[in-house]
Amino acid sequence: MTAVHCAADRSVPDPEVGLDADPADAGPLAGLLVIDLTRVLAGPFATMIMADLGARVIKVENPSGGDDSRRYGPFAADGRSMYFARVNRGKQSLAVDLKKDAEQVAALAERADVLVENFRPGVMDRLGLGPAALRARNPRLVYASVSGYGATGPRSGEPAYDAVIQARSGLMSVTGEPDGPPVKSGASVSDLSAGVYTFGAVMAALVGRGIHGRGTHIDIAMFDATVSFLEGNALAWLADRTVPHRIGPHHPNIAPFGAFAAADGQIVVCVGNDALFVAFAAALGAPRLAEDPLFAQNAARSANRLVLTAVIEELLAADTCVNWLARLEAAKVPCAPVNDIGQAMTDEQTEARRMRITAGGLELPGQVVKMAGYPDPAVRPAAPGLDEHGDAIRAEFGL
Amino acid sequence: MTAVHCAADRSVPDPEVGLDADPADAGPLAGLLVIDLTRVLAGPFATMIMADLGARVIKVENPSGGDDSRRYGPFAADGRSMYFARVNRGKQSLAVDLKKDAEQVAALAERADVLVENFRPGVMDRLGLGPAALRARNPRLVYASVSGYGATGPRSGEPAYDAVIQARSGLMSVTGEPDGPPVKSGASVSDLSAGVYTFGAVMAALVGRGIHGRGTHIDIAMFDATVSFLEGNALAWLADRTVPHRIGPHHPNIAPFGAFAAADGQIVVCVGNDALFVAFAAALGAPRLAEDPLFAQNAARSANRLVLTAVIEELLAADTCVNWLARLEAAKVPCAPVNDIGQAMTDEQTEARRMRITAGGLELPGQVVKMAGYPDPAVRPAAPGLDEHGDAIRAEFGL
CATH class of the missing domain: 3.30.1540.10 (formyl-coa transferase, domain 3)
Incomplete structure (x- = not known):
């Protein structure tokens, strides 16, 4: 058995949530440094879970307005975007003009455990921030890319939204009434499944880093994630080329x-x-x-x-x-x-499981990953203002 | 910084895929030992991802027929269950009568990194295999439970299937035509989201073990996972108590x-x-x-x-x-x-991304987690026959 390195031994400990703190106060990922270049939904959902579990997540945003989703509804009574607040709670914000100051991100990545980005494939390379460039400077970096179709294949460069992927993956064709049109799942299944896969893949790569001593480049596609969710429908076709159709709210092989x-x-x-x-x-x-x-x-x-x-x-x-x-x-x-959604959000189980919490004074869904001996607070930190932590981070990292 | 232990240092290396092998031939999780007491879908989906990524997964099955899903359709031409083949590929099977021989599982868990189970809450405790009992014998064990409603809360003991959770979570109420009835998502979103969350949570707990030096008990609920996927619909209600309705295949705030x-x-x-x-x-x-x-x-x-x-x-x-x-x-x-599903499964992107592979001679969906420097084979090992690896495992662990 060769010597193995440990998952977090190059991380930059946060003085407030350091490795010497009582673990009961820190999440399982305390001490892990994540550089977050994601916007909108799939990527931010992945890094939200990491932040919820105690990682330090530095969200890099463009100085001219930041993440587009800061302007997406629904909005709280005080005008804040619930959309942005939900998936960015507990993160730190640093404004960087990537066209001028990409080196700032490279310098952060040199000291980070994880970098996550969801630009269109090729954009990070053109900025000099691709996986090859950054992994050359930090071979232990776990670099994760999330995109609609992935970094390879003929559709890699195509623009994609959740609805586009639900349609092309076949998921829409099996959702709806048997005699009605195809409908989208009410949930953004393609975005969110990719987000949770990205969280899991990054964690697996960190475990792999502990075993093999090196980082990697993770390439998660919303398309792949949604195909994996077809399950029984895909298997029916793979078994004998039966094309499954919509069966409304019923099960294909079990009744009632x-x-x-x-x-x-x-x-x-x-x-x-x-x-x-x-x-x-x-x-x-x-x-x-x-x-x-x-x-x-x-x-x-x-x-x-x-x-x-x-x-x-x-x-x-x-x-x-x-x-x-x-x-x-x-x-x-x-x-x-x-x-309905109101009945679901007020179900006694939703409350008992802390699936409704507050963050920065806003009511939001809670954290799914429940672990004994680690906190699952009912009050979590707010999403950051644009560049809210910029001065402190620039001073800390000498940017 | 306190001394930290490494993610896999108590694992039992598989002689074929050991830590000294060329990492390019081994998955990121090579050397990790997972004891798998899951059946049917959510749990097996989680441990399938671990097996796909190189972990050694020992599936413990009842000797009288094994996992029920061995008898679930769709079936391949040779009679094998595609359902079982998909989510159990690459695992080893060990038959154990849990009512008589629970100690065999406890002995395995003493040497394992991870145990995953999806019995109804309380069942493992009654068998003497609950998290407290097994973590007392192996404090570094990551013990994960997957259930419909979780291990806590008033509905913890209620029976749950994917459709039950899609209904109670509110997801069905927002899926369908505006003037039609609610429908289920064509994918088993509740089962599969819980499965991917379980995979990610186990990996995060292993990273946490590297940082904090101890295992944990993970408690994943299909209900929580589905609530987290409501996203915009939940936020609309949380913002101002608006109850979102079905909008068919459209977006609530963006058009067209x-x-x-x-x-x-x-x-x-x-x-x-x-x-x-x-x-x-x-x-x-x-x-x-x-x-x-x-x-x-x-x-x-x-x-x-x-x-x-x-x-x-x-x-x-x-x-x-x-x-x-x-x-x-x-x-x-x-x-x-x-x-449709056939068009999706034969899309050029599906092929290019290896989202159609074979395992044990059956065509199956591929692995979503793509990582540079680790294998993503187009041919993967088969799902095991019942107790196929029993004699070898009993000899190896002295059961």
Whole structure:
């Protein structure tokens, strides 16, 4: 076994959150220095998670207005962009004109553990800040690029937004009602999946640096991330070239498994196996459904989905969502209301899990990564003003 | 700075992919030992990424049939489950009856870097394999739990599937046509986002172990992961208690930004700013649209979205998707076809990025995490047969 180096041993410790501090007060990434050249969503989401977990994240912004998303809605009552506040909380801001002062970024990267950027492929190279240039000066640097289509391949240079990627990846084609048009997922799945993959890839590269002693260049594409999320739909095509179509709120191979109308709205019911269907039929007050050869086994239920749905919805029409959910919960049938966003954000589980917190006085979604022995505060630091930490950082690094 | 330990220094090197091997042949996680007690989707997706990146993953399965997903479709021509093959490629299988032989897992965990499980909260504790018990025997263990609602909060014990979480989290309520019912995202967003978060969290905890010298217990909830993906919809509600509704394939604050019907299908067009709208209008052959006060600026276009969409679709009706996309690409307007799954899987970018590979002779989606200096093979190892590596592992660890 060769000597191995440690994940953070070239980092610049923050005097406030240093390695000698009580770990209970510091995140798992305390001491890690991240240079953040990302804008808008996918990249900033990745570095937000790092900042939430205790890394020091220096966000480099153009001096003429900074990150475009500072001007994106929705806005808080005091005019601040919620969009910017959410994905940049806890970061430090340094204004740099990359056309004139790229060397400032190179100097920071020389002392950093991680650099993340989401410019169009080629832009960083033209600025003299590409992975080859910066890794030559700091071989232990983990340099991560996030882009729509990745740094390679014929579409590498094409412009991409979340909706473009949801369309080209096939995701839109399988989202929507069977007889309706394709729709986008209500979430920015392509941006955010790429963001979380970038977070994980950077962490994996730091673990790899501890094992192999060197950094790397990570190349994450929103397109790849979304293709990986197709899962069952992709597998259906790969298995026998079946092109899956939209099936609305249902499951391709399991029934009943999806959304059903009750008297005053919709509920989701997931009957994953035949034993559960017996319990479900009893809770509906129609236990003999489970003995009907049309419905007794999942393969038959799946083949007779339309008939089954009609039968279920006829029964559900007799009562309200709340009452049916109470009966189904008692019968241990997995189920849920189709919550609107307000109901979801005020669900008792959202509160209990600290998935609603405040940062800089604004209410924002919390941090998903919960780890014992590390903090998960209900009050987090604000997103920075443009160049808010510029003077201190320029002095500290001699820029 | 206190002495720090290294991410992998207690790992059990695999003789084939050891730390002395050429790093170009080994993944960044070579030498890392992961004990995998996950089943079905969210957990196996996380440990699949670790296996793809070179970790040794020992999948512990019940001797009576193993992971349920071995019997989930779609199936390959030779009868193998594509579902199981996809998320378990490159892992080793060990059959253990957890009710009788839990101590075998505890013994493995004593020598492992990572343990991942996705039983219902409480199950591992009842088996004597909870985080407190195993971390007492191996304080450097990173123990990760993935569940529907997490290990805490009032819903912790409730059963959950992807569809249940998409409903309760609010995601379904914002997915679909404005005047249609809520639909599920075509991707298992709740399962897969939780899977990628788990991968990232485990890697972050290993980095944290390098800094702080100790493991942790990670607690990832599909519910939290999905709430974090609501992003703009959650922010709209948090800003001023506006409940966002479904807007089909469009963007809440930017227009034109979404799917539009052409003569023979739909295309996605993303006009992110006013300058791009000038180029878009010219490509449509209607340059004066950009001078119309109804459409000149984004705020006006967004307010007049329905009129704008009608105008655009009247123009697009004159030609085919392919022809419009060629014109829009030439004008550098971000755009894409609404590909079906077959078109997406055979897109030239999918091939160029190795997002279609083979593993054990089956065609499967590739690995998203691309890293310079580490392999990204087009042929990966198969998913294991049940207990395929049992005898070798029992001998190696003295079980």
